[in-house]
Amino acid sequence: MTADGAEPLLRAERVDVVRDGRYLLRGVSMAVLPGEHWAVLGANGAGKTTLLALLGAVSHPTRGEVRVLGRQLGRVDLRELRSYLGHVNPRHPLRSPLTLRQVVLTGVTNSIELFPRWQPTGQQAAHADALIATLGIAHRAEAPWPTLSQGERGRALIARALMPAPRLLLLDEPATGLDLTAREQLLASLDDLRLRHPELASVLVTHHLEELPASTTHALLLRDGETVAAGPVAEVLTTELVSACFRHPIRITRDEGRWAATAAARGPAR
Structure with missing residues (x-):
């Protein structure tokens, strides 16, 4: 529970997911409150899909704790819990x-x-x-x-x-395969939906910053299954942090609420 009494709809605390001796996620934490709209970004193989499976009550963590709508995974019927979530799979x-x-x-x-x-x-x-x-x-x-x-x-x-x-909407790369017009229509619809339903929370997974709605409030950057940064979107989607996340110098700009990423002219990513 936060200082103002709000209970997170999603909470992951130091979560590890290990498969065949390999860490898919290591020490990942996040908390999503009502009305927050999170973006989870990272390169292919960063652990985005694995994290979404936990948040969507599809799988369990190897270590750590995940609570979805106040219920701890491992102590609740996953099928019942999934019925309270809005999960959007473009496939x-x-x-x-x-x-x-x-x-x-x-x-x-x-x-x-x-x-x-x-x-x-x-x-x-x-x-x-x-x-x-x-x-x-x-x-x-x-x-x-x-x-x-x-x-x-x-x-x-x-x-x-x-x-x-549902109180929580999970979006797994919803702009996959869309042309420019269709993508912009989708993102405008998401912005309008969030305005009409202020208590709705969402988590959107993508690896393209151009696919983020302007109404995005928070972001989590993943690299090799570990958190690079997490928090308010203005603090996380910076040139330095995104470059570190993708291991490539990337310049981040924002215009009228939307993000763009271009290859930086100089300087290697740390």
Whole structure:
């Protein structure tokens, strides 16, 4: 609990994950409070996916403690705990031609396909339509999944994850495969969503600073499974720290709330 009495929705304390004698994470700690929006960044193999699996109650740490929504991993049913989280995976394994609206409604049942003979309540249907509108895809609500662009699918999956009204949203590289227009539409939708739901917290994993919404509040930099820096985004996403994280001289700039990374002209990263 923080000084103002807020209880973290997520807390990891000195977490190690070891597989086949190799450390995937070593001594990683973070705490996510309501209304905070974290970015987890690092090169490929830095441990981002491993950390997200812990935060999403998919796996257990080898050592250390992870609490998700106040419940300690290892002392709770993971399947039940996952039902309280909004987890967005852009590699959604849908095989049937459900409409966008139907895919969003599968968030109620936490299933990939619609259950036979299942029908949403009027309240659930209205909630789905409201989320679809918030994410700017109402004009595509009845379009079959195979006809949707990757960007439209990404926004639909965020709406799906929000159907159970979770307090925490986990986004695993949501801009993967998007062109420039689709990426900007997705990020604008996330900014709007966070404005409309001020108590919602989120963790977004990426290795591209250009894929961070302007509403990002905190960041964690990982390198080889260890924390380079963690804390308020203005203190963490600096030229020095990002260069150290990626082992390459990178100049970080921010304009109108958005970040850009370019190769620095001089000076090796430490």
